[in-house]
Amino acid sequence: MKNSIIKGKSKRTKLFALLTVLAVVLLFALNLALMYLGQQKSLYVDLTPEGLYTLTDAMKQECAFIDELDNDERKVKITFCADPDTLVASDVTRIIYFMALQMQAEFDNLEVETVNVVYNPTAVSQYKKTSLSKIEQGDIIISYGDRYRIQKPLNFWYGSDTALSAYDGEYKMATYIMSVTAVNRPAAYFVTGHGETYYDAENPERAENADAAALYDMLTECGLDVKTVNLEEAGKVPDDCVLLVINNPREDFKVDPDRFTELDYASELEILDRYLVNNYGSIMVSRDHEIEKGGVSALPALDSFLYEWGFDFSESVVYDDENYLDTSSGEHNTIIGEYNTDEDSYGYAIYGEFAALPSAASTIFSNAGYIKTSYKENGAEQEPGDLSVERVFLPLMNSYSSSAAFLKSAENNYSVIENEGALTLAAVTARGAMDSYTGETKYSYVFCVNGIDFFSNELLYNSSYANYDVMSLLVHNMARTDEYASIHLGSNSMNSSSYGGKILSDTSLSATDVYEDVFTHTGTGSYYESVKTVSGLSQGDITGFTIALFTIPLIVLGLGIAVHIKRRFL
Numbered sequence: 001m002k003n004s005i006i007k008g009k010s011k012r013t014k015l016f017a018l019l020t021v022l023a024v025v026l027l028f029a030l031n032l033a034l035m036y037l038g039q040q041k042s043l044y045v046d047l048t049p050e051g052l053y054t055l056t057d058a059m060k061q062e063c064a065f066i067d068e069l070d071n072d073e074r075k076v077k078i079t080f081c082a083d084p085d086t087l088v089a090s091d092v093t094r095i096i097y098f099m100a101l102q103m104q105a106e107f108d109n110l111e112v113e114t115v116n117v118v119y120n121p122t123a124v125s126q127y128k129k130t131s132l133s134k135i136e137q138g139d140i141i142i143s144y145g146d147r148y149r150i151q152k153p154l155n156f157w158y159g160s161d162t163a164l165s166a167y168d169g170e171y172k173m174a175t176y177i178m179s180v181t182a183v184n185r186p187a188a189y190f191v192t193g194h195g196e197t198y199y200d201a202e203n204p205e206r207a208e209n210a211d212a213a214a215l216y217d218m219l220t221e222c223g224l225d226v227k228t229v230n231l232e233e234a235g236k237v238p239d240d241c242v243l244l245v246i247n248n249p250r251e252d253f254k255v256d257p258d259r260f261t262e263l264d265y266a267s268e269l270e271i272l273d274r275y276l277v278n279n280y281g282s283i284m285v286s287r288d289h290e291i292e293k294g295g296v297s298a299l300p301a302l303d304s305f306l307y308e309w310g311f312d313f314s315e316s317v318v319y320d321d322e323n324y325l326d327t328s329s330g331e332h333n334t335i336i337g338e339y340n341t342d343e344d345s346y347g348y349a350i351y352g353e354f355a356a357l358p359s360a361a362s363t364i365f366s367n368a369g370y371i372k373t374s375y376k377e378n379g380a381e382q383e384p385g386d387l388s389v390e391r392v393f394l395p396l397m398n399s400y401s402s403s404a405a406f407l408k409s410a411e412n413n414y415s416v417i418e419n420e421g422a423l424t425l426a427a428v429t430a431r432g433a434m435d436s437y438t439g440e441t442k443y444s445y446v447f448c449v450n451g452i453d454f455f456s457n458e459l460l461y462n463s464s465y466a467n468y469d470v471m472s473l474l475v476h477n478m479a480r481t482d483e484y485a486s487i488h489l490g491s492n493s494m495n496s497s498s499y500g501g502k503i504l505s506d507t508s509l510s511a512t513d514v515y516e517d518v519f520t521h522t523g524t525g526s527y528y529e530s531v532k533t534v535s536g537l538s539q540g541d542i543t544g545f546t547i548a549l550f551t552i553p554l555i556v557l558g559l560g561i562a563v564h565i566k567r568r569f570l
Helices: 010-040 057-062 064-068 084-088 091-106 121-127 169-180 207-221 268-278 300-308 346-356 467-479 511-520 539-569
Strands: 076-080 110-114 140-144 147-151 157-159 164-167 187-191 225-229 241-247 282-286 311-313 317-320 334-336 364-366 371-373 380-383 386-398 403-408 414-420 424-434 441-449
Touching: 057 064, 057 169, 076 091, 076 169, 084 091, 091 110, 091 169, 121 140, 140 169, 147 169, 207 225, 207 241, 207 467, 241 268, 241 467, 268 282, 268 300, 268 441, 282 467, 300 311, 311 441, 317 334, 346 386, 346 467, 371 424, 441 467
Parallel strands: 076 110, 187 225, 187 241, 241 282, 282 441
Antiparallel strands: 076 140, 140 147, 157 164, 311 371, 317 403, 334 364, 380 386, 386 424, 403 414, 424 441
């Protein structure tokens, strides 16, 4: 009688033990491989009724141009600023991540990467607008060469923080990719014809170019072509223009009342207004505060136009005896602007993260006047002819409360106090309106500073000051332009056959809980306890189904092999 089925069979026992170890290792390796393939190669079954984890045929057709790009070895890149484990832990980011992985499998000229920006912040440094700007964990960067868009995960969804109602990711992703790969490069135009200070790139030998060299460099580094336009001669703003720069005009803009009866006549200021209202354009104005409103060098037409857009310019100059820079003149009119710390303010939205850094430099205003708003106390006014649209006056930066504005006295020196306290030195008026075709809210911006030195080489080129960084951030905000994907892919246009994208059958997904708990750990409760999964199918369900689909047969096969070896050799 045998005491053991393996007694006296030591070689076979060793072989069986070795095969057992190899089988376990192989099974473990296959399990890891299948988990990888389940995510990277989309080897899973999408059980959501909305098809949230499936790339639609419309999306494949919309983005087919990606593989036709003349890429010069460049690829469209989608960079997720978080580890895969973090991305799949959130309902909000998991679906975006899986969509990107499917696109990577579909298009040879597209790649997906993940970067932990907490441990490796320098990995995305090429996408920072300035050396001190910050890219958050969870941000999604869509890039092609040196052009890029940085988006928050919630931008791919439709709804509110408490209830997301649709996944609009395909439309948004296609739009961002179309924007960064667009053949036509957006342009900034210096307006000419009124004695402005400008840079003429087509005439590099022009001596006066040197006076606007820093402003030109800043605009080009923001990804813009820089050109010039004479509005009276052109009769319109060029189609590729995303930003007009009116820098220190010395003569007023022209209005010819005798030509009002001509159907095709539009004054320069009417051209500007149409550009802002119809084309959702942006304008930057640097105006000399010493050009007196009633004097020989006055700019009544331009001032009247800007008044309609919320700007009322003071003729005084702002001094500050506490927050100033020493200059050779000994006067305290080269002052330091105060960063706005109100998180709900426009200024904070532009430079808040920058200003919060201990190493952030100061923004300097030299020989500048201040700006009042021509709007009501709340800084907003309904647009003439369209009561559904508001223009909102938004201070960008103020002086400190220790400042005061002085008017010229009879002796022609600035000695008469006009105003005291924190005064607006630079401001933006924003106009937001919904595009009737795409359903997107588009914005027009007018930026004004009441002093000609703000764009000077002395301030922009000086790395000790933050003028260059702050203006770069502002230009990125004002001049960003997008080409839009077909509305039928799922935009928020009422004309879209798929309004809002993939409508959720289960609206219990809370963006606040999911996003904050996973990325900032400041949510209202535990992610796993407080948030239900989209349509009842979590990443665990998907991966588990994938692994089970492949692993169970492998286990059965492994057991069969073991039994066969046991019966044959042991």
